[in-house]
Amino acid sequence: MRRILRTWEGRIGLFLVVGTTILIAVGPYIAPYSPTEVGLDQFNQSPNSVHWLGTDHLGRDVLSRFLSGGRSIIFIPVVSVTLAYLTAGLVSMVAAYKGGIFDLVVSRIVELLMSLPSLLKILLMVAAFGPSTGVLILAITIANMSGASRVVRGAVLSQSRLDYVKSSEARGEGVLIIVVQEILPNIVGPLAADYTLRITWAIIALSTLSFLGLGVQPPQPDWGLMIQDARASIKAAPLVAIVPALGIAALSVGLNLTADAIVRWSEGKEGST
Amino acid sequence: MRGLNWIGTEGDTGASGLEVRNLSVRYKQNASGVYNVSNLSFSLRPGRIFGLAGESGCGKSTTAIAAIGAGSVTTEVSGSSFYRGTDLLKLSLDQKRELWGKEISYVSQSASLSLHPSIPVGKLIAHPLKRHLNLSGGTLRDRQMQLLGMVELPQDEELLNRFTFQFSGGQLQRLALAVALACEPKVVIMDEPTTGLDVTTQAKISLLLKRIVDTKDVSVLYVSHDLALLSNISDDLGIMYAGQIAEYGQTAEVIGDPRHPYTKWLLGLSSHTDDRYLLPGIPGVPPPHVVRDKCSFAERCLYVREECLADPVELEAHSETHMVRCVRSRDLDRALLPSRPQPQAVGNSDEILLEVDKISVRYPMAPRYSVKDVSFDLRRGQRVGIVGESGSGKSTVLNVIAGLVPFAGGKVRLKGTTLPKRSKDRSRDMSKCLQLVFQNPDTALNPRHSITNILLRPLKLFRPDIPADMRQSALNEIMEQVRLPIEFLNRFPRDLSGGQRQRVAIARAFLADPQVLLCDEVTSALDVSVQATIMELISEMSAERGVAVIFVSHDLGLVRSFASTTVVMKDGMVVEQRDTRELFTAPSQSYTRELILATPSLGQQNRRIDTAMPPSDNVLVVR
Numbered sequence: 076m077r078r079i080l081r082t083w084e085g086r087i088g089l090f091l092v093v094g095t096t097i098l099i100a101v102g103p104y105i106a107p108y109s110p111t112e113v114g115l116d117q118f119n120q121s122p123n124s125v126h127w128l129g130t131d132h133l134g135r136d137v138l139s140r141f142l143s144g145g146r147s148i149i150f151i152p153v154v155s156v157t158l159a160y161l162t163a164g165l166v167s168m169v170a171a172y173k174g175g176i177f178d179l180v181v182s183r184i185v186e187l188l189m190s191l192p193s194l195l196k197i198l199l200m201v202a203a204f205g206p207s208t209g210v211l212i213l214a215i216t217i218a219n220m221s222g223a224s225r226v227v228r229g230a231v232l233s234q235s236r237l238d239y240v241k242s243s244e245a246r247g248e249g250v251l252i253i254v255v256q257e258i259l260p261n262i263v264g265p266l267a268a269d270y271t272l273r274i275t276w277a278i279i280a281l282s283t284l285s286f287l288g289l290g291v292q293p294p295q296p297d298w299g300l301m302i303q304d305a306r307a308s309i310k311a312a313p314l315v316a317i318v319p320a321l322g323i324a325a326l327s328v329g330l331n332l333t334a335d336a337i338v339r340w341s342e343g344k345e346g347s348t
Numbered sequence: 349m350r351g352l353n354w355i356g357t358e359g360d361t362g363a364s365g366l367e368v369r370n371l372s373v374r375y376k377q378n379a380s381g382v383y384n385v386s387n388l389s390f391s392l393r394p395g396r397i398f399g400l401a402g403e404s405g406c407g408k409s410t411t412a413i414a415a416i417g418a419g420s421v422t423t424e425v426s427g428s429s430f431y432r433g434t435d436l437l438k439l440s441l442d443q444k445r446e447l448w449g450k451e452i453s454y455v456s457q458s459a460s461l462s463l464h465p466s467i468p469v470g471k472l473i474a475h476p477l478k479r480h481l482n483l484s485g486g487t488l489r490d491r492q493m494q495l496l497g498m499v500e501l502p503q504d505e506e507l508l509n510r511f512t513f514q515f516s517g518g519q520l521q522r523l524a525l526a527v528a529l530a531c532e533p534k535v536v537i538m539d540e541p542t543t544g545l546d547v548t549t550q551a552k553i554s555l556l557l558k559r560i561v562d563t564k565d566v567s568v569l570y571v572s573h574d575l576a577l578l579s580n581i582s583d584d585l586g587i588m589y590a591g592q593i594a595e596y597g598q599t600a601e602v603i604g605d606p607r608h609p610y611t612k613w614l615l616g617l618s619s620h621t622d623d624r625y626l627l628p629g630i631p632g633v634p635p636p637h638v639v640r641d642k643c644s645f646a647e648r649c650l651y652v653r654e655e656c657l658a659d660p661v662e663l664e665a666h667s668e669t670h671m672v673r674c675v676r677s678r679d680l681d682r683a684l685l686p687s688r689p690q691p692q693a694v695g696n697s698d699e700i701l702l703e704v705d706k707i708s709v710r711y712p713m714a715p716r717y718s719v720k721d722v723s724f725d726l727r728r729g730q731r732v733g734i735v736g737e738s739g740s741g742k743s744t745v746l747n748v749i750a751g752l753v754p755f756a757g758g759k760v761r762l763k764g765t766t767l768p769k770r771s772k773d774r775s776r777d778m779s780k781c782l783q784l785v786f787q788n789p790d791t792a793l794n795p796r797h798s799i800t801n802i803l804l805r806p807l808k809l810f811r812p813d814i815p816a817d818m819r820q821s822a823l824n825e826i827m828e829q830v831r832l833p834i835e836f837l838n839r840f841p842r843d844l845s846g847g848q849r850q851r852v853a854i855a856r857a858f859l860a861d862p863q864v865l866l867c868d869e870v871t872s873a874l875d876v877s878v879q880a881t882i883m884e885l886i887s888e889m890s891a892e893r894g895v896a897v898i899f900v901s902h903d904l905g906l907v908r909s910f911a912s913t914t915v916v917m918k919d920g921m922v923v924e925q926r927d928t929r930e931l932f933t934a935p936s937q938s939y940t941r942e943l944i945l946a947t948p949s950l951g952q953q954n955r956r957i958d959t960a961m962p963p964s965d966n967v968l969v970v971r
Contacts, residue, residue: 238792242856245750246809247771247779260796 085336091329095322099149102142110135110143110296119311131301131315132308141318144296148323151208152277155215156223156270163220164227164266171231172254185224193218197280201289211290215277226269230262264337271334275327282323298322365567366392366415366452366535371427373407373414373591378637385411385591386638387427390584392535392567397558399582399599400571401614403875405636407591408571412537415569416452417444431535450480453533457540459524463512469523470508476530495526500556517738518549522556529560537569542577546737547902551946554581573875575618576948579603587611589645591638593663597670603950607672609649609680616685617876619905619950625687626887626909629880633845643675650686651676690909691891701896702726702864707748707758709741709920719744719920721758724913726864726896733911733928734900735943741920742900743787746866749898750784762864780810783857785886787869789849793841799852800837806860822859830855830885847878851885858889865890865897871906883910904947908932916940 080086103110107127118134120126128137163185170181188196200214234240235258243257284290285299293300298319305316373385385407392398402408410423417436419425429436431452436444448454453476456462463472473492477483483491493503499522501507512520521541528536538557542550558581561568572578578585578599585599587608595608606612616627632648643649643656655675663673674680702725709719719741726732734742748756751771760767762781768774783806786792793802800823807819814822827834830851841849850870857865867886871879883906890897901907907914908928915925916939924937935941 238786238788239794241747241752242784242786242792243805244752245771245779245782245784246806246860247774247776248809249772257794257797261794263796 082336082339084332084339088329088332088334088336091325092333095145095326095329096149098142098322099145102145106136106139106142108136108139110140111294112136119308121312122314128314128318129312131304131312137312137315137318140296140301141298141322144298144301144319145322147208147211147291147295148278148281148298149326151211151215151281152274155212155277156219156273158212158216159219159223159273160227160266160270162216163224167224167227168231168254168259169250171228172235172258173250181224182228185221188217189221189225194280194283197284198289201284206284206289206292211281211284215280218280219273219277223269223273227262227266230265231258234258234261264340268334268338271330271337275330275334278323278327278330364394364534365431366569367430368392368415369428369430371411371414371425371429373410373419373426374424374637376422376424383591383638385414386640388591388593390586390593390596392569394534394565394567395561396583397561397568397570397581399578399585400569400588401573401575401578401585402588403573403634403877405634406588408588409539411588412539412569412571413454416448416454416535416537418448418454446480449476449533450531451533452535453528453531453537455524455528455536455538455541457543459520459541460512460517463520463524463527465512468509468511469515472523473508473526473530476527480531491530495530498529498560499523499526501526516549517545518553521545521549521553525553525557525560529564529566532564533566535567535569537571539571540573541570543572543574547904547948548737548942548946550577551948554948557581574948575614575876576950579950580948587614590635592644592673593671594645594674595670595672596663597666601667601670605670607666607670607677607680608645608674609651609676610645612680613685614876615950617880626690626884627685627687627880628884629882630877631881633847643673645674651680691888699728700725701728701730701763702749703759703761704745704749705759705761707745707756707760709744709748709753709756711755717920719748719756722915722917722920722922723758724915724922724925726898728863729891729894729896730913731890731897731899731911733907733914734898734917735902735904735907735914736917737902737943739919740917742917743868744920745917746784746868746898746900749864750782750866751779776809780860781863782866783860783862783864784866784868785850785853785857785870788873789846789853790841790873792853793849795841798838798840799844802841802852803837803856803859806856810860826855826859829858829889845878846874847882850874850878850882854882854885854889858893858895861893862895865895867897867899867901869901870899872902879906886910904932904944905949916943 080089113133113135116134117126117130118132120130120134122129126136126138128141130136131140166181167185170178196218197214200217201210204210231254240253240257243253281290282299282302285297286303288303291297291300293304301319302316305312309316368391369389371385371388372383374383378384388411390398400408400411413419414423414425415429417429417439425437427437431447436447463469470492473495474488477488477491489505492508493505496507497503501519501522515523524541542553545553554577557568560566570578570582582599585597585602586593587595587602587610589610595602595606595611602611603615606615610630613630617629630648634648635644638644640660642658643661646652646656649656653676661673661675663671664677666672666677704722704724704726706721706723707719708717708721710717722741722745724732734745736742744753747753749760751767751769751774754770756769762778765778767778771779803823803826804819807814807822811822823837824834827837832848832851832855836844836848841852844852865886870886871882874882886897887910889895899907899911911928913925914928914931916923916931916937918939923939924931924935926936931940932944935944
C-alpha cells in the first residue's frame, strides 16, 4: 500500500476512489430531500439556496438524486467482476496450469463467449429476463468472464514453466496447492490491475445501460439514468447531466490510476533483484 | 615487445587503436561520489586482443560500453577515450554515429537477441554497408558474400534471405561478427560474445576471431568472465575487481606469474581439476562499487596487513609489461591457496540405489528423440556426472528421474521399485528420496514466499518425524549448515544474492532428507568464486549424509573434480560412461576427446583449439 501511495497516480487514484466511495456510502443519509420527490412547480431551477444544485425537469432536487444515485453503480460492477474472477478466473487458472483436454475445453468455451460483443451479450440477457439487479449482475459477470479468463491464462502460463513450480511438482504437490499457493501470489499484480480496469469498464457499461433505459429503472435515482433524464432539458438544466457524469468520471479515472500504480508496484517488485 | 610504450603514455592519442585514460563511470541513481568504475586506463592495439576479466558486477561491461562513448543516460562518464586523436567522450551523438558501426563496432553477449528477428540476415549485414559505405547492387552483394566467407559460413545467396530463427547459436554469433566487421572497423568491442554457447562452438568462434584479428589488424576489447578462455585467446589481460583494474599485463605474464591475491585465487579456481582436493571459494562478496579508502579486496584477502586497510592501493608496475594493485605484490611469491581434501562419501557401498533403465523421451511433434535409451546405475553415496553440450538431453534425463516429463519411455527404479512416470503419482516417500536443485536460483525459489516458507514446505511434507515445535530449530540448523545467517529466514529471495539463493535451494533439498540429490547445472548461473563455495557445500553435505548425487553440467572441470563416474551424452544418447579419472585421461570416444580439448584451460595458449578443431560448423540448421 505504501508503495502504491508513493507514485502520484496512486495518490490521486486512491483519493478519487476513496472519496467517491465515501460519498456513495453516506450520500443517501445526508441528502437534503427525498431523491424521488417530484415538485412540478419548480422544474429546471438553477442552483439556489434551497436547491444547491438546482432541480431537474420534474422538479426533483439534483443534489439529493446525485447523493443517492451512486449505489448501484459501484455495487453491481464490483460484485459482477468479483464473481467473474471467482468462477472463470479460477477455472482458467487451473486449466492453464494443467493443460491437456481440460484446458482445451475451457479455452473453447471462453472463445465461444468471446465471439459475441460484450454489450450485445448484456443487451440480450436484459431484453430476455428484464432489467432487475440480479439479471444485471449476471449479465455483466458473463460479459467479463472471457476477458478475465484470458488475462489469468496468460499470467499463469508466464509462471507455470518456472523452476519454482517444477520444484513443487517434484515434491508431489497437488494442482490446487501449486496454483493457489505457488503461482497466484506471483500474478497478483497483473490480475489486480485487470480487476480494477474491469470494474471501470463495468461502471461505464452499466451507465450505458441506464442511459438506454435497460439498466436501473426510473424513478430510482441513478447516475446513468440521470444523464438520460437530462437529455430533454439539457439547455435549461445542464447540471442534471454534468454532476453525475463527474461522479462516474471520478470513479473511473480513480480506478484506472490505481490500476496503473498497482502494475508499476508489481513490476518494481519483480525488477528489484 | 613494446617496451615502455606497451601501455600508452599521456601524450598517446590513439593513433592506431583506442587509448582509454582515467575512465570513471557512475550510475546517477547512486549517491554522489560513489563510482562503479574508477580511473581505468588501457590501450587497444592493432592485431591484439585485450581481455578484460572479472566477476559479475565488477564493471567490465560498463567499462566496455563507456569506452566507446555509448554510456546510457543513467550513467555519468568522465575521463577520455582517444581514437585517432579525437576523444570519443567529447564527440556529439551524430559524430559518434559516423564512427560506430564503421570504424568502431560492438558485439553483444546474445546474438539471438541483438540481431533483429524479423529482418532477413542479408539486410542486417547490408545495413552498415549502405549506411556508411553507400554500397548497393552488385558491390553490396559481393561484400555480403565476402563477409559470409570471412566468418566461415557458406557463401550461399539463399542464406541472406533467412531469418535469425533458422540459424544455430554458433551461426548467429558468426553473423553478429559479420555485421560488426562489415565496414572493416579498426576497433571491435566484444561483450561476452561466446557466453551461453557450447564449448566446442565457443572454441571455433574464438579461433575464427583470432584469425580475423591477425589478418585484419583489428584492435579488440574482449570482455569475459571466463579466465581460461581469455588465457587462450587474448594477448593482454586485465583483471577487474570492484570497478578497478587489479592486475594488468601481457596475458602470458598475468597467467604465468599472477601477483594479485585475487588473480591467484581466480586462476586457482579456473584450473582446479584435482578430485582429491577442494579449493574453497573466496569468502565474502565483492563491494558493489569502487572502494576509495583502502584496498578493495582487503576484506576477502588471506594476506591482508594493516597497510592494506590504511590507504587506497595504486596500480604499480611489476615489470615493464605487468602492473599490479597490491602492496604485497613482491613478497607473495610463495603464497599458497587454502585447499582441503575433497569429502568422500561414507558408506559408499555396492548397493544399487537408483537404476535408470533405457529411458527415452520424445516430445510430441519433435522430429527426433530428446533422450534415447539412456541407462546407468547409481550406488548409495555415489557421485555420477552427466556432461554434454546444450541439447544433448542431459537435463531431460534428470527431469525424467524427478518425474517431470510425462512422455518418457523406459524405467526408473528406486531400490528395486519402479517409479511411476509422473511425480504426482509417486508416493511421498519416493518424492522424498529424490530431491532436485535447479540451474537458476532466481527462478527456483518462489519470489513471493519468505525463506522460512520455502524451507518449511519440505519439512511439512516429508518429515513427519520432526514435530511442529521442532521445525524452527531444524530451520536454524540447516541455515547454519549452508552458512547463511538465521536472519535470512525472514527475508525474501529478492533480498539475497545468486549464491545465497542457491544455498537456500540446497537447504530445501537436504531438509527432505533425500537419498539422491539431482543437480541440474547448479553452478552455471554463478560466478566462479561462488561456484566453488556451492560445490564445496554440496560435496560436504552429501558426503556427511551419504547422499548420492547426479550432477549434470556442461563444465567438464567441475565434473572431473566432483564425480567418480561420468556419463558423456550427445544428441540424446550416451556416448561413453566410465570412471571419471579414466575418462579424462584416456577418453575412448572421439566425441569425448573433442569435448575435453575444446574446454579452455589455462596456459594452453592457442595450442589446443588450433589442433583440436576442424575450422567450421558449416552444417546449416533449418527449423
